[in-house]
Structures are given as structure tokens and as C-alpha cells.
């Protein structure tokens with residue numbers, strides 16, 4: 001399966017429950033990449049979306065340990081194991097882990113490709129993605145052109161797993 005994230009120079013991904021920057025070009029890339037696919041997220045990430053609503057035109061799988069939690073339009077899984085079982089229904093290449101920090105950490109071992117929007121700034125985040133540059137199981141396989149939104153520079157990077165476990 002895949003992982004998709006926007007991370008700053010320190011691999012920061014979030015602060016105070018929200019994203020670090022508003023980058024319309026990155027939102028478009030995220031939408032196009034995950035359109036029609038399966039997105040897997042933590043309960044806090046779902047709640048960070050406008051109105052706490054799931055993403056349209058995608059199968060939304062949400063992890064929570066709260067047995068009573070059942071928002072409309074999402075499939076809820078109560079453990080990593082339950083999520084991995086549910087994901088067997090889908091081709092692994094159609095599955096995208098979309099955050100946040102806890103879920104990236106827990107599902108990274110099962111991912112074989114990571115789409116990382118690298119933001120050229122350090123926002124002093126409070127939530128992080130594991131550093132794939134210093135992980136010997138991962139290698140950078142492609143980098144897009146440097147672009148800019150609202151004065152913030154970023155580029156699209158793709159990492160591939162080259163060793164270790166992946167589903």
C-alpha cells in the first residue's frame with residue numbers, strides 16, 4: 001500500500017490539530033492521486049476535515065479505539081489488525097494511508113511507496129512523519145519540479161521501499 005503526506009524540512013506534518021500550510025497545488029495533487037481509491041486515516045485526521053466529513057469519491061477507513069464511534073460515510077476499524085484485515089479486500093496499490101502521525105507510524109511497515117510533498121520550511125510542528133531519508137529501508141525514487149504557493153516552496157517526492165517488510 002501507499003502513504004501520502006506533506007512534510008516540512010523536519011518531517012513535521014501538523015500543528016494544533018491542523019495542517020502546517022495551505023498549499024492549493026498540493027491539495028490538487030492529493031485529490032488527483034487518491035481519487036476513487038481507499039484512504040486510511042486516524043480519528044483525529046477525520047475530525048480535522050471540514051465538518052469532520054469523509055473525503056468524497058473515496059472509500060474512507062478510519063481507525064479509532066472508541067467502540068461507540070460511527071460517523072456517517074466511513075468504515076470504522078478498532079485496531080491496526082482489523083484495518084489490515086479490511087484492506088485485504090482492495091488491491092494494495094489502491095490503498096493510501098493519509099495520516100496523521102500515529103497512523104503513519106503504525107502503518108509505515110506495510111507501505112511500499114510514499115508520496116511525500118516536501119515543504120522547504122520548518123514550521124516547528126507538533127506531529128511528525130518518520131524520516132524516510134534516514135531510514136535504510138527507503139530510497140528516494142523521484143522528485144518533481146520545485147513549485148510555490150503563497151510564498152511557500154515545495155516539491156513532490158516519491159520514495160520506494162527497498163528493504164524490510166511491506167504488505
Ligand SMILES: NC(=O)c1ccc[n+]([C@@H]2O[C@H](COP(=O)([O-])OP(=O)(O)OC[C@H]3O[C@@H](n4cnc5c(N)ncnc54)[C@H](OP(=O)(O)O)[C@@H]3O)[C@@H](O)[C@H]2O)c1
Pocket residue numbers: 004005006007012013014015016017018019020041042043044045046048063064065066069077078079080098099100101102103104106127
Ligand atoms: N501533512 C499531512 O500530510 C497530514 C496528513 C494527515 C494529518 N495531518 C495532521 O496530523 C495531525 C493528526 O495526527 P495525530 O497523530 O494527532 O492523529 P491521527 O493519527 O490522525 O489519529 C490518532 C487516533 O487514531 C486512532 N488510532 C491510532 N492508532 C490506532 C489503532 N492501532 N487502533 C485503533 N485506533 C487507533 C485513535 O483514535 P481514538 O482516540 O478515537 O481512539 C487515535 O487517537 C493533525 O495535525 C493533522 O492536521 C497531516
